[in-house]
Amino acid sequence: MTGGPTLVFALGSALVLLCGCEAAGTATGTTPSTGTDSTTAHAPTHTVDELLGRFDAAAHPDFSRIPDAWTDKDSIYLRTEVLDAYSRMRASADSAGIPLLIRSATRNFEYQRGIWERKWDRPRYMGWSAFEKARDIMTYSSMPGTSRHHWGTDIDLCEFENEWFETGEGAQVYAWLTAHAARFGFHQVYNELGSIGVDGGGRTGYNLERWHWSYMPLSSVMLADYNATVTCDSIQIFPGHQVADSLDVIRRYVNGIDRP
Ligand SMILES: [Zn+2]
Numbered sequence: 001m002t003g004g005p006t007l008v009f010a011l012g013s014a015l016v017l018l019c020g021c022e023a024a025g026t027a028t029g030t031t032p033s034t035g036t037d038s039t040t041a042h043a044p045t046h047t048v049d050e051l052l053g054r055f056d057a058a059a060h061p062d063f064s065r066i067p068d069a070w071t072d073k074d075s076i077y078l079r080t081e082v083l084d085a086y087s088r089m090r091a092s093a094d095s096a097g098i099p100l101l102i103r104s105a106t107r108n109f110e111y112q113r114g115i116w117e118r119k120w121d122r123p124r125y126m127g128w129s130a131f132e133k134a135r136d137i138m139t140y141s142s143m144p145g146t147s148r149h150h151w152g153t154d155i156d157l158c159e160f161e162n163e164w165f166e167t168g169e170g171a172q173v174y175a176w177l178t179a180h181a182a183r184f185g186f187h188q189v190y191n192e193l194g195s196i197g198v199d200g201g202g203r204t205g206y207n208l209e210r211w212h213w214s215y216m217p218l219s220s221v222m223l224a225d226y227n228a229t230v231t232c233d234s235i236q237i238f239p240g241h242q243v244a245d246s247l248d249v250i251r252r253y254v255n256g257i258d259r260p
Pocket residue numbers: 104149154155156211212213
């Protein structure tokens with residue numbers, strides 16, 4: 001960004017006017033069919049609460065607890081289908097001498113709000129506008145209600161530092177993942193940011209994250225559901241939620257991913 005907060009704000013507002021920050025389905029997917037072709041409509045299979053992380057994974061029938069030996073966290077969960085795929089990937093990595101450790105998996109809205117509010121209160125943000133603060137936090141962290149970690153389809157592996165994946169064991173892990181993860185359905189959605197922007201085809205949103213891997217067979221369905229049902233009005237309540245639409249958070253961040 002080179003235009004500074006004021007220009008960005010104006011640009012963001014203009015985009016909101018253009019895009020309406022509405023659910024994509026209202027614009028493209030719900031036109032009544034006049035014939036037998038109903039393939040343009042996307043019928044969501046997940047509730048808005050699920051998409052926003054407003055649920056308890058421990059009590060949800062579609063989720064399973066990650067075995068303690070596979071993670072350094074207590075009691076974290078993935079959708080069972082995702083955990084099954086990860087189990088196969090982990091076994092394959094293990095047989096190749098590649099150690100994988102899950103550092104984070106499903107995080108619900110309340111957990112993400114805790115992360116967000118801790119960052120929001122940083123002393124260095126003294127005097128910043130809500131827009132500037134939110135945009136800075138969103139270099140790496142999601143607004144509550146907009147994280148792929150709400151969906152139970154995404155995992156963080158090994159280390160939260162891109163540099164770790166560049167040398168030694170980290171480089172071996174990364175080389176293995178980039179060569180083999182796709183076979184098991186996993187993809188690194190936060191690759192290098194595009195220099196052009198979403199309209200020119202480059203990726204927008206969060207910075208490079210070599211640790212974040214998504215189970216695409218399911219997360220692509222969750223994203224389609226999200227685009228069909230969630231609007232900026234759904235994303236609340238926490239400090240700064242009012243700037244969700246001026247940041248164009250659904251288009252630039254939730255949809256700011258690399259696709260296989
Ligand atoms: Zn992550």
